[in-house]
Structure formats: C-alpha cells, structure tokens
Amino acid sequence: QVQLVxxxxxxxxxxxxxxxxxxxxxxxxxxxxxxxxRQAPGKEREFVAGISWSGGGTYYAGSAKGRFTISRDNAxxxxxxxxxxxxxxxxxVYFCAARSGSLWRTTWDEYDYWGQGxxxxxxx
Numbered sequence: 001q002v003q004l005v006x007x008x009x010x011x012x013x014x015x016x017x018x019x020x021x022x023x024x025x026x027x028x029x030x031x032x033x034x035x036x037x038r039q040a041p042g043k044e045r046e047f048v049a050g051i052s053w054s055g056g057g058t059y060y061a062g063s064a065k066g067r068f069t070i071s072r073d074n075a076x077x078x079x080x081x082x083x084x085x086x087x088x089x090x091x092x093v094y095f096c097a098a099r100s101g102s103l104w105r106t107t108w109d110e111y112d113y114w115g116q117g118x119x120x121x122x123x124x
Contacts, residue, residue: 002026002113004096009118016086016122022079022096022115033104035111036070036081038092038120045095049081050104059104063089086122093117 008020020036035050049070050059058070067086072079079096097111105111 002028002030002032002098004098004113004115006094006096006115006118009094009120011121011123012086014086014088014122014124017082017084018086018120020081020083020094020096020118020120022081024077024079024098028074028077030100031102032098032113033101034072034079034096034098035104035106036079037095037097037108038090039095039117040092043092045108047106047108048094050106051079052104053102057103059106061106083120086120088122088124091120091122093119 003025005023031053036048037045038048039045047061048064051070055072067084069082095117096115098113099111
C-alpha cells in the first residue's frame, strides 16, 4: 500500500506560479510510475503529467507542455509539479497518483493509488 498526500495548492493570479508537492508513504521501496491529474467542476479527471520511477522519463499533456515541470525525489519519497504561467483554465483539483511498475500512464484507471487532491484556483 502507498499513501499519497498533496500540498501546495492555493489561489494565484493568472500568469503566476505554484509548486505542488506529493508526499508518499507506506510501501515506497517498490517501483512506481507516478502522475498528476486534475479535475475541474463538471469535467472528467484529466492527465496532466507523468514521470517514470527513475525520473528520467517524463510526459506532459498538451495543455501543460512548456508551462509545467514534473519531478520526483525518491530519496525523500516526494513528487512535484512546478506550474508556471498559470491560466484560469488551469483551475481544478489536482491529484497525484502512483501505479505499480516503472512507467506512467495517461489514463486515470491505470493508477493504483491516489491522494485526496489539492485545490488550485487561478483568477483572471
């Protein structure tokens, strides 16, 4: 079992930045691909970014590419999402997720563990 806790969300003006963190605990010695997803009111949960177990491989949704950076520190059992040039359409609850295996996936149902989410609100 792996427990995930997100932090770092908040209210920011358009063009601003936020850094989300995801703390993992439990069975963290296994290899896990990880990802960030988000869900806006009335919309389905969507993939934002994924990262391999080693951190050497990353992948971004088109909406995040060039603005967001995913990273992880396995020694600290942490994953991060640096979000720059935020837009009002980035407003959502952001979730971190982990899946058994070394690689990320882009569909939410391929992840085994989820955090509770952190709210990001971008004002115009």
